[in-house]
């Protein structure tokens with residue numbers, strides 16, 4: 001059985017312009033079996049089915065975070081902590097972080113780099129019901145160059161054979177996708193600079209082909225403008241960060257942006273909830289440049305998906321709404337950011353069973369106090385969260 005009929009003032013079915021006023025959703029055994037007006041469903045659904053009425057509330061699809069690191073603690077030195085914590089203790093901390101994300105309304109996360117494939121273990125516990133948390137897509141060990149970005153996670157590769165072997169190891173560990181650190185990154189100051197490529201265009205093509213041979217997609221960490229172009233040409237599905245860096249500062253290239261759009265590559269422009277502080281520290285000139293390239297990409301029609309990079313310094317696991325507020329501060333509409341957080345992220349991740357509320361989809365949904373289409377802060381007032389029909393208790 002496990003049926004429940006949930007009703008509220010609004011149901012955002014997704015995309016965000018599809019709204020039912022005084023609507024209801026019938027959950028049956030983990031799946032959505034009906035969506036309609038509360039009046040309709042209340043009469044058609046058997047009286048014995050439990051009802052949850054949420055006056056003043058909105059039911060919407062569960063949120064998706066496409067870029068997290070459960071193995072990192074969001075403290076000042078997450079690398080050191082992750083590397084020096086006993087695996088059992090780290091696994092417990094990761095389970096706790098996953099639960100925090102679920103409580104913030106996040107029903108699906110994509111983990112883009114962990115240690116010892118601990119996310120796969122947690123994924124299994126959540127699937128079997130022995131742990132509570134969002135659905136996890138795990139990249140396990142990111143591929144990186146020797147001495148490169150996040151090399152301490154164990155994915156350093158140089159030759160083509162090493163690339164193939166690491167991908168095989170990840171597949172055997174249960175990876176849902178492959179992550180490549182295509183350029184340098186801020187967390188690894190001893191590695192290549194953020195704009196510098198860590199792999200050649202041929203190697204990136206090999207990584208995509210090898211992942212595809214195992215039926216997996218590739219997410220590429222790409223800060224450098226050249227690297228972005230090479231990743232798109234190689235066939236990666238999502239670009240992480242995509243900050244258009246060069247040795248001479250930020251350089252946006254409309255031709256490359258066009259190829260991102262034409263190749264249907266999604267951009268996960270990771271922003272943590274504490275973006276205001278981050279921008280302040282960057283200073284007006286650099287933060288203006290960062291904002292300008294996001295606006296340029298939006299005007300070019302680039303598809304954004306949502307990611308908090310939770311786990312890196314300052315990026316908390318319980319502030320998903322803060323990330324969406326950043327995009328609203330740049331002029332994105334509420335509907336646009338809600339779609340980014342749900343239907344568009346699901347699509348970019350290749351998930352066809354979540355991100356919208358229609359019959360047959362997994363019952364991944366949140367109930368908010370208020371309406372996020374008129375007041376985004378409603379996302380901070382979570383009343384209920386269901387993941388595959390299971391309520392968070």
Ligand SMILES: [Zn+2]
Nearest residue numbers: 067069112309
């Ligand atoms: Zn990351």
